[in-house]
Amino acid sequence: MMGPTRNGAQLITNTQGSASGPQPADFTDVRATNLAVVLRFVRENAPCSRADIAASTGLNKATVSSLVADLIDRRLLRETGLTENRVGRPATMLVLDGSPYAAVGIEVNVDYLTAVAVDLKGEELLSWRRAFPGGSTSAGQAVAGIAGVARRVVNRMTKEARQVLGLTVAVPGLVDLNGSVRLAPNMGWRDVDLAGDLAKALRDPGFPVSADNDANLGALAELRFGSHGGAQNLVYLTGEIGVGAGVVLDGRLRRGGAGFGGEIGHIEIVPGGPPCHCGRHGCLEVVAGLGVLLGHSVSPAEVESEIDEVVQRAETGDEAVLAQLDTLAGNLGRGLGIVANLLNPEVVVLGGYYVKLAPWIVARAEQEMLSRSIAPGGGGCRLVVSGLGYGAAALGAAARVLDSVDSGRLPGV
Amino acid sequence: MMGPTRNGAQLITNTQGSASGPQPADFTDVRATNLAVVLRFVRENAPCSRADIAASTGLNKATVSSLVADLIDRRLLRETGLTENRVGRPATMLVLDGSPYAAVGIEVNVDYLTAVAVDLKGEELLSWRRAFPGGSTSAGQAVAGIAGVARRVVNRMTKEARQVLGLTVAVPGLVDLNGSVRLAPNMGWRDVDLAGDLAKALRDPGFPVSADNDANLGALAELRFGSHGGAQNLVYLTGEIGVGAGVVLDGRLRRGGAGFGGEIGHIEIVPGGPPCHCGRHGCLEVVAGLGVLLGHSVSPAEVESEIDEVVQRAETGDEAVLAQLDTLAGNLGRGLGIVANLLNPEVVVLGGYYVKLAPWIVARAEQEMLSRSIAPGGGGCRLVVSGLGYGAAALGAAARVLDSVDSGRLPGV
DNA sequence: TAGAGTTAGTTCGTCTAACGACCAAACAAA
C-alpha cells in the first residue's frame, strides 16, 4: 500500500497558458482538482473502494464520499459489487463508467484516415481505417471529408447513447497552438484552420474540436496507454514516410512557443548527405526514414507492402537489406543520441513502420544512442517499440480528450 | 489595463514530481496560490494598489485586502506612499519589501567561484567573484570551501538583518534531481552529494540547500531577469570551456527523467570531426566552443585574456580570426537548428564568452539556425545575447530560491 | 450463537477562506 501521500506544501500552478496573467484559485478549483484526483485514482486502481481512495490520496473519508457521489451523478463512476470474505464491513467497489461517454480521435494522412472512439476507460469503441485522398485534394475538400467521417462517428456514438466529449484530429505537419495547420507538405496544406473549419462544418457540435501534430498525439497515446512504467518524460517517434517526434516532459506534452516542437525529421544527421524534399541534405527523415529501404519515390499506397517485403527479405537473411537496416538504425541512433542528451527522457518509443522493423534496428539504434549520451548509462534512457499499432496518433487524439477530463473539465450535471 | 483575466475552469496541476501519486488540494493550497498570485503581480507591477490587484487578477477586493495583509505580516510586501492628484480616494501603493530577506546563489567552476545574493525584488545585494581551485582539489575540500563562502555570505546577510531564504549552487556537470553531482569532468567530481554535504557542512542552516547544473540555472536567470518579452519557452547556452544548455518549456525548467537534460555540448555536429575530451568526435563543444579559437589546451585561468585578444584581433579585421569565428558560428548555428526544430523555443540566449564574441557570431549563427528550421521563420525563434554578464548561473541559482517563494513557499509567520 | 473486533461509509458540526454587498474615507471637480 502506498500510504498517505499528502505533502505539506501543495503547489498549484498554471502549466498551460504562457503569459496569460495571474491565475488565482478558488473553491471550485479545489473541488475540480480533487474530483480529477479521484477520477485518476480510480482509473489507475479500479476497482477500488472509497476507503482505498481516502487512504491513498490523503483526502478525508467524508470528502471522498462527497466527491464520489458527485462523480457518480456525472456518470463518470459506477458502483460495482461488494467485496466478500473479508474482515469488516464489505466495501462497495468503484469503477469508471464506460457507457455514457466517448472521446473521438481522427488521424488524417496522405492516403488514409483512421478514426477511433474510446470510452472513459480508454477502451476502444470503434476503429475505422479507410483510404482517403488527403494528399491529392484541396484542403477544403479534405476538411469536408473529415467532417463527414466525424459526423458518422458521432452518430454511431449517439446511437449507443453516448455523449461525445471531444474530437481531436491528428495531422502530419506543423499545427499551431490553436489547432491551425500552418504547413503540411505531404498533404499540400498551408494555413488551414483545421480545428476552426471542422467545428464550423460540424455546426455547433456541442463538444470541443481540436487538432494537433500526429507525433505529439502519438506521444500522448504512449503516455496514457503505453506500458512504460508511468514514465513522465518520453519521446515518441513516428515512422511513416516522414519522421516526427512528440515530446512529453514532466507528464505533459511540450509543444514549444508556437507549437512546432518535435520536428526531428529535418535535423541534419549526415552533413552533405542525400537530398531531402525539404531542400536540405542528410535530414534524419532521409537517412533514417523508410526512404533508406524503399528508394525515395514510393507512392504512399505501396509503402505497406514494400515494407512487408523488406521484412521478409530481412528474415531470410538478405545481406543487402540487412546492411540497409543497419545503416538506418545507426543513423536513427545518432538522432536519438541528440534527444537523449538534450532531453534525457526515460524512454524513447518507436512507432509507425519502425515497429515492424524493430528486430533489426532497435539493438543497434539503442547502442548508438547510449554511446552518444554523455550521461552514464544514457541517463537511464531506454529505447522501446510502441505496442499500440498503427492507430497510435488517432488513439492519442482521443487520449487528448480524456486528458482534458482528467485534468478537471468534467462533463455532466 | 489588462482587465479581469479570470478564466472559468482553472486547472490545478502538479507539475513537479513525476509519479508521486495523486495530489489533492485543500484550502491552504488556495490560500498559498493566491498569495503567490498577489506576490507575483506586485513583483511585476510595483508600485500598485490593492484595487489594481483586484481588478487585474479577478480576485475579490476583500480577498486581496486579506492576502495583502498576510503578505505584509510576512514582510514580503510593504506599503509605500499614497497616490496624489487623482479623482477619488488616494490609493496606498504596495511594493515588494526588499529588506528582510535574501536568496543566495553560488556558482563553482574550475578556477573561480561566484557568489550572489539578491533580495526579494531580485536586486543584487552582493556579488563576489574569486579564484577557486575547483578543478584541482578533492570534492571534499571543494565542498568545505563552498561552505566557507556560504557561511560568510550568510553572516553578511544576518548582519544586514536579512533572513536567508535558501541557497543554490551551480555546478558545471550532471546534477541529478536531488542535487547530487553525478559527473563533473572538469571538476573531477563523480557522485558527490553536493546539496546534502553542503547542508551538513552548514549544520542545520535553517534554509533549503540545493544544487543544479549551471546551464539550467542560467536559463532560470534569463527567465526571471532577462528581457525576452516574458518568453516562457527558452533555451540558454553557456559559453564556457564546456557548452551546456538549460531548457525552459511552458515557464519551467525541464530537466528530463533523471535531471540530465540540456547536455547539448556533446551532441555530434561534425561527424568525424576533431576529437573531444569525452572520447567522441565533432561534439558541439569542440566545433563551436572556445577551443576553436584558443586551441584545445588553454588553462582556465588564461581563457579570459585569450578571448580578449581574439576580440581585439577581430576588431582589427584579422582574417584568420574572423574565419575561425565564422566557422564557430556556423557550427553553433547547426546545433541551434536542432534545438529550434526539436523544442521550438521563442528565444535562444547565448551566455558566457559567447557574449563577447556576439558581434561576429550571432548573425551567422542565427541565419544558420533559421535556415535549418523546418517551421517557417524558425517558428518564431530568435537568437539573442544574454545581458546578465558572467554571474548568470549564480544569479539563476538565487532565482531558483525566489521561484520557490513565487510558487507558494512563503517565509515568515 | 453471542459477543468482540474490524473495516466501510455516512452524518454532523467546525473551520478556512473566497465572495458579494455595503459603507466610510478621502479626494477632485463643479
Next chain:
DNA sequence: TTTGTTTGGTCGTTAGACGAACTAACTCTA
C-alpha cells in the same frame, strides 16, 4: 459646499474540506 469617484475595509454568506462520532456489515472466536 455639493457631487461624484475611487479606495479599502467590514460583515454576513457560502463552498467545501476536515475530524469525530456513529452506523452498517462483515469475520473471528469462545
